[in-house]
Amino acid sequence: xxxxxxxRPNSPTGSxxxxxxxxxxxxxxxxxxPFFVDSRYVMGQIVLALFYATIAxxxxxxxxxxxxxSLAQMAIFAFGGYATAMICFYFGWxxxxxxxxxxxxxxxxxxxxxxxxxxxxxxxxxLLTLAIAQTMYQLIVTDTECFTMVGSICxxxxxxxxxxxxxxxxxxxxxxxxxxxxxxxxxVATLFxxxxxxxxxxxxxxxxxxxxxLKDNPGYAVARGVNRFQAQLLVFGISAFFTGLAGGFxxxxxxxxGPGILSMSQLMFIIAVVVVGGVGTFWGPxxxxxxxxxxxxxxxxAGEFRTFGLGIIIALSIILMPKGLVxxxxxxxxxxxxxxxxxxxxxxxxxxxxxxx
Amino acid sequence: xxxxxLMSILVAGITTGALYALATVGLSLVWGSMGMLNMAHAxxxxxxxxxxxxxxSALGLPVIAGFAGAIVIGxxxxxxxxxxxxxxxxxxxxxxxxxxxxxxxxxxxxxxENAILMIYGGxxxxxxxxxxxxxxxxxxxxxxxxxxxxxxxxxLMAFIALLLNRTRMGRAIRATAQNRDAAQLxxxxxxxxxFQVLVLxxxxxxxxxxxxxxxxQLSPPLGNDPMLKAFIMCVVAGLGNxxxxxxxxxxxxxxxxxIQYAAGARWGFPSLLFVVxxxxxxxxxxxxxxxxxxxx
Numbered sequence: 001x002x003x004x005x006x007x008r009p010n011s012p013t014g015s016x017x018x019x020x021x022x023x024x025x026x027x028x029x030x031x032x033x034p035f036f037v038d039s040r041y042v043m044g045q046i047v048l049a050l051f052y053a054t055i056a057x058x059x060x061x062x063x064x065x066x067x068x069x070s071l072a073q074m075a076i077f078a079f080g081g082y083a084t085a086m087i088c089f090y091f092g093w094x095x096x097x098x099x100x101x102x103x104x105x106x107x108x109x110x111x112x113x114x115x116x117x118x119x120x121x122x123x124x125x126x127l128l129t130l131a132i133a134q135t136m137y138q139l140i141v142t143d144t145e146c147f148t149m150v151g152s153i154c155x156x157x158x159x160x161x162x163x164x165x166x167x168x169x170x171x172x173x174x175x176x177x178x179x180x181x182x183x184x185x186x187x188v189a190t191l192f193x194x195x196x197x198x199x200x201x202x203x204x205x206x207x208x209x210x211x212x213x214l215k216d217n218p219g220y221a222v223a224r225g226v227n228r229f230q231a232q233l234l235v236f237g238i239s240a241f242f243t244g245l246a247g248g249f250x251x252x253x254x255x256x257x258g259p260g261i262l263s264m265s266q267l268m269f270i271i272a273v274v275v276v277g278g279v280g281t282f283w284g285p286x287x288x289x290x291x292x293x294x295x296x297x298x299x300x301x302a303g304e305f306r307t308f309g310l311g312i313i314i315a316l317s318i319i320l321m322p323k324g325l326v327x328x329x330x331x332x333x334x335x336x337x338x339x340x341x342x343x344x345x346x347x348x349x350x351x352x353x354x355x356x357x
Numbered sequence: 358x359x360x361x362x363l364m365s366i367l368v369a370g371i372t373t374g375a376l377y378a379l380a381t382v383g384l385s386l387v388w389g390s391m392g393m394l395n396m397a398h399a400x401x402x403x404x405x406x407x408x409x410x411x412x413x414s415a416l417g418l419p420v421i422a423g424f425a426g427a428i429v430i431g432x433x434x435x436x437x438x439x440x441x442x443x444x445x446x447x448x449x450x451x452x453x454x455x456x457x458x459x460x461x462x463x464x465x466x467x468x469x470e471n472a473i474l475m476i477y478g479g480x481x482x483x484x485x486x487x488x489x490x491x492x493x494x495x496x497x498x499x500x501x502x503x504x505x506x507x508x509x510x511x512x513l514m515a516f517i518a519l520l521l522n523r524t525r526m527g528r529a530i531r532a533t534a535q536n537r538d539a540a541q542l543x544x545x546x547x548x549x550x551x552f553q554v555l556v557l558x559x560x561x562x563x564x565x566x567x568x569x570x571x572x573x574q575l576s577p578p579l580g581n582d583p584m585l586k587a588f589i590m591c592v593v594a595g596l597g598n599x600x601x602x603x604x605x606x607x608x609x610x611x612x613x614x615x616i617q618y619a620a621g622a623r624w625g626f627p628s629l630l631f632v633v634x635x636x637x638x639x640x641x642x643x644x645x646x647x648x649x650x651x652x653x
Contacts, residue, residue, distance in 0.1 A: 069456055116634045122455060123394045127588045128634065134585055135627050142623040264581075268467050275460055308475070311468025318461045319445045322453060 056285035058239040064280030067215030072129035080106035080244025081251035088167035099248035106244020114236035137262040163258025278324025374610030375510035380587035383561040400469035402580030405563030406570035427563040435559025481574035
């Protein structure tokens with residue numbers, strides 16, 4: 001058939017040495033960034049981008065590395081954020097104490113979703129998770145029953161269409177005064193780094209291999225003794241923990257959370273980030289975030305064309321580069337290497353060819 | 358008076374059931390024959406509704422022209438979807454087609470919805486293709502609009518059934534659905550079948566959009582709610598099973614109407630979802646689904 005190799009010699013993450021080099025460069029950039037950026041707006045967008053990158057990396061762990069097309073990613077993120085906000089709002093906890101219970105809550109929610117959905121495969125999972133996310137959105141938005149009274153204002157249990165605000169903060173304002181945004185940046189960047197570190201460890205571990213095997217050839221993986229349901233439930237739980245944690249910090253950073261983050265366009269943005277960056281590549285989500293946030297900023301000038309442009313970008317990039325930018329780059333490297341090898345082999349093959357006649 | 362309420366719930370349930378059936382068949386046809394989940398179906402529904410609006414109120418043409426306009430726009434949408442997206446994605450690796458086409462159509466859907474928002478604005482518009490008045494049959498009040506919807510859907514279902522069972526094209530579609538490679542080896546032009554199916558499904562979406570907007574209002578997210586429900590109906594019936602999809606659409610729509618009456622409108626969809634999940638735990642490939650999913 002085609003002369004493409006059946007198994008790719010490189011793992012999707014590239015070699016460990018390259019990853020280490022990239023990490024060192026990224027950490028240097030991350031530390032240097034606050035000294036070069038003095039616009040508060042840009043800094044705010046960078047923090048937001050880090051949240052996107054965190055969510056996208058976890059969706060990539062689900063879809064890119066484990067082959068589960070879940071559309072409940074923003075619902076889990078929102079669950080973490082809501083849980084954190086509600087713990088602070090109703091029990092008066094400090095935000096720092098509430099983020100971990102919030103993340104655990106998101107994990108439990110995700111496991112429940114997984115128990116219901118992961119018996120199925122492929123598009124069935126996508127449809128059910130989408131339906132669950134939409135149900136969550138509708139139930140929150142249509143919640144009108146008074147749960148408590150704050151002053152003379154009625155508060156719904158889920159915050160209703162308005163959501164929660166002013167339930168606490170990360171404490172950086174008191175500590176750093178005018179530079180609080182840099183403090184929040186440091187917190188969110190650390191969160192992103194820890195998430196990536198854990199994700200890397202999971203991908204490289206035996207269980208990560210099981211996830212990948214289930215994605216690449218479910219029949220073979222199961223025949224070799226991998227329990228599909230258990231393994232996929234596990235990856236659902238792991239990714240939900242970090243997604244929920246990001247949700248908690250998101251709520252704390254903006255000091256507000258509302259049903260808006262459950263909207264379709266937010267979910268699309270995360271999918272677009274992963275698709276443009278490269279599905280199933282470790283650095284893909286980060287690359288995708290940088291490119292899409294930059295494109296988003298440029299399209300902001302165009303105003304209402306923003307969502308339209310995003311949709312077109314998603315469709316075009318999946319057609320033109322199904323493996324994303326990082327995947328394309330990998331292809332390029334492999335192609336040039338193979339060309340070098342092929343030229344070498346041709347030279348060897350030239351002499352024995354007539355002898356075969 | 359309880360009979361009255363029961364009757365109006367039944368009428369509402371059957372009408373929405375007919376609409377869901379139309380949306381579900383459009384989705385299920387595409388899934389069954391080509392393994393493609395068309396996430397842009399909602400946008401095609403909306404496009405149909407707006408096309409009818411434009412033709413009959415902005416251009417002032419008769420109602421039937423508006424209806425035809427919706428079908429034509431839907432069909433054009435379907436054919437563009439094939440030429441710009443599906444044909445290109447089919448060139449890639451077969452195993453990635455399923456998820457890639459889903460992502461690509463998600464993008465197209467969101468772009469189309471936004472384009473409609475930019476052209477027509479966000480405020481709800483009234484669909485001119487609606488018939489006022491009610492037919493009184495003793496205690497039973499039947500709005501003419503509902504009668505028209507139910508009759509149109511029945512006619513369309515019969516048309517699709519005939520098309521699939523009696524024509525050469527239908528035979529090719531069924532053959533492709535059963536086994537793509539075998540059909541191709543037997544000389545079926547599989548790519549042409551894909552094109553035909555998408556055009557057909559686009560036309561159905563256009564009609565469905567007109568119908569949905571005639572009992573509600575025209576707004577850019579018009580198609581999202583029917584599509585979401587059509588999704589879970591497809592899942593309950595087993596994706597790709599047309600008679601099952603129709604049965605599930607009517608059954609679930611009636612159930613939804615009853616729950617909305619008994620427990621309030623906001624619990625309608627969550628209860629449907631609960632039923633669907635319960636069904637799927639019991640039968641993972643849907644009530645009538647072919648055992649496409651290997652249980653691993």
